[in-house]
Amino acid sequence: MAVVSADIGSTFLGIAKRFSVDALSFSGPFRLQLSLAKKAFVKAAGHEKLQSKAIAAGNSRENPLPGMWNCRTFSRRFTANAATTQESSDVLTKIPPDDRIPATIITGFLGSGKTTLLNHILTADHGKRIAVIENEFGEIDIDGSLVAAKTTGTEDIVMLNNGCLCCTVRGDLVRMISELVEKKKGKFDHIVIETTGLANPSPIIQTFYAEDKIFNDVKLDGVVTLVDSKHVAIHLDEKKPDGVVNEAVEQIAYADRIIVNKIDLVSEPEISSVIKRIRNINVMANLKRTSYGKVDLDYVLGIGGFDLERIESVVRSEGSKEDHKEHEHEHVHDHDHHHQNHGHKHDSHEHDHTHDPGVSSVSIVCEGSLDLEKANMWLGTLLMERSDDIYRMKGLLSVEGMEERFVFQGVHDIFQGSPDRLWGSDEPRSNKIVFIGRNLDAGELEKGFKACLL
Numbered sequence: 001m002a003v004v005s006a007d008i009g010s011t012f013l014g015i016a017k018r019f020s021v022d023a024l025s026f027s028g029p030f031r032l033q034l035s036l037a038k039k040a041f042v043k044a045a046g047h048e049k050l051q052s053k054a055i056a057a058g059n060s061r062e063n064p065l066p067g068m069w070n071c072r073t074f075s076r077r078f079t080a081n082a083a084t085t086q087e088s089s090d091v092l093t094k095i096p097p098d099d100r101i102p103a104t105i106i107t108g109f110l111g112s113g114k115t116t117l118l119n120h121i122l123t124a125d126h127g128k129r130i131a132v133i134e135n136e137f138g139e140i141d142i143d144g145s146l147v148a149a150k151t152t153g154t155e156d157i158v159m160l161n162n163g164c165l166c167c168t169v170r171g172d173l174v175r176m177i178s179e180l181v182e183k184k185k186g187k188f189d190h191i192v193i194e195t196t197g198l199a200n201p202s203p204i205i206q207t208f209y210a211e212d213k214i215f216n217d218v219k220l221d222g223v224v225t226l227v228d229s230k231h232v233a234i235h236l237d238e239k240k241p242d243g244v245v246n247e248a249v250e251q252i253a254y255a256d257r258i259i260v261n262k263i264d265l266v267s268e269p270e271i272s273s274v275i276k277r278i279r280n281i282n283v284m285a286n287l288k289r290t291s292y293g294k295v296d297l298d299y300v301l302g303i304g305g306f307d308l309e310r311i312e313s314v315v316r317s318e319g320s321k322e323d324h325k326e327h328e329h330e331h332v333h334d335h336d337h338h339h340q341n342h343g344h345k346h347d348s349h350e351h352d353h354t355h356d357p358g359v360s361s362v363s364i365v366c367e368g369s370l371d372l373e374k375a376n377m378w379l380g381t382l383l384m385e386r387s388d389d390i391y392r393m394k395g396l397l398s399v400e401g402m403e404e405r406f407v408f409q410g411v412h413d414i415f416q417g418s419p420d421r422l423w424g425s426d427e428p429r430s431n432k433i434v435f436i437g438r439n440l441d442a443g444e445l446e447k448g449f450k451a452c453l454l
């Protein structure tokens, strides 16, 4: 795997100019390390203050993981995929295959049904060999024994008992995954990590990018969040002291798949209300209702939630909505959820802009092509100033001068982008970005983005 240094501003530029630079010769994913280059970006952006501001923010936040903040502040990692060229095909570029071992994070508040889902996964007939990492507070691994008792084809169950994955045992997670890979590579196909009910998924997600040991062999496949439809409202409403995150909100915000569980315990209007609240937070994730976590396995494994080639399915359908297959008899769905709650604005119809101080989603859709320099500057500055607040983002862009669509995804300041396929000759050149984060101002984001259009 090649490693190159670049500044934020060249994240797009390097790729757009790949026909004239070495990037073209990379056949696999390469990483842009920004630790040295941050100054260059700050200078280029003409905002000398940005750098110190970002560092101050990184150091001043109350944070269970100072190491992670330091890592994020001083050694930002951005990745971009170099496109391989297939001249004989009508698709000139493609994202290189990624054969790293996929890992799924199962999260959800206390008692939401994580272990029940895990048992469902482990006892189902899917032919996958799964290694499980269980995280439990305290010395007694109750969940571990619950899972082990029912498991048939599991390759390995390892327990992390001395703290929460998102706080104290992140190093243990790195060590465990590394050991699994070193000792058992080839003996399992997938890693499933069950977090504690009080985990904030963010540091766990970032571990997959921040740690070379993991990044080289394991890719994050997706975050599956269980929601207890009977009790979730209480947890979402819980007021936390300043600087303390609401785990129930965070777990929903970072999800690729949401399982609204325990629907046997609630009425239809209650489920609808829960779904509405979930959509206020996360408009990107797919959502399914279940009892006892009974979902098809391909709903939770092989999600590709962080894969660039799957971004279109998310941004085009704006979250893929709720999977209706199993609920065709039910019609109480929140069809206009994002219009009511996200205050975003589409070309075709306008809504009030809202500035949501909580965690919410903002989508921007518009036709036209972006000025590359301006888009670099806007996105770079946004990430520099607001990456703490931007939990996840995905986008599909039309960049002037690029014949391919540009797809990207990010988690805080981790950014991955790549050209994917060529724009079709009669395909409208349109852009779509979805942000999930805290304190997002839909109007400001849209204004900034639109200012990058030609």
Ligand SMILES: Nc1nc2c(ncn2[C@@H]2O[C@H](COP(=O)(O)OP(=O)(O)OP(=O)(O)O)[C@@H](O)[C@H]2O)c(=O)[nH]1
Pocket: 108, 109, 110, 111, 112, 113, 114, 115, 116, 117, 143, 196, 197, 226, 261, 262, 263, 264, 265, 290, 291, 292, 293
């Ligand atoms: N009625 C009902 N009970 C459920 C459902 N799913 C799980 N349960 C029960 O809820 C309880 C908690 O489920 P678990 O799977 O242990 O939940 P968990 O998220 O792993 O719990 P923690 O590890 O404590 O955070 C168990 O008694 C389950 O049998 C469901 O859909 N309906």
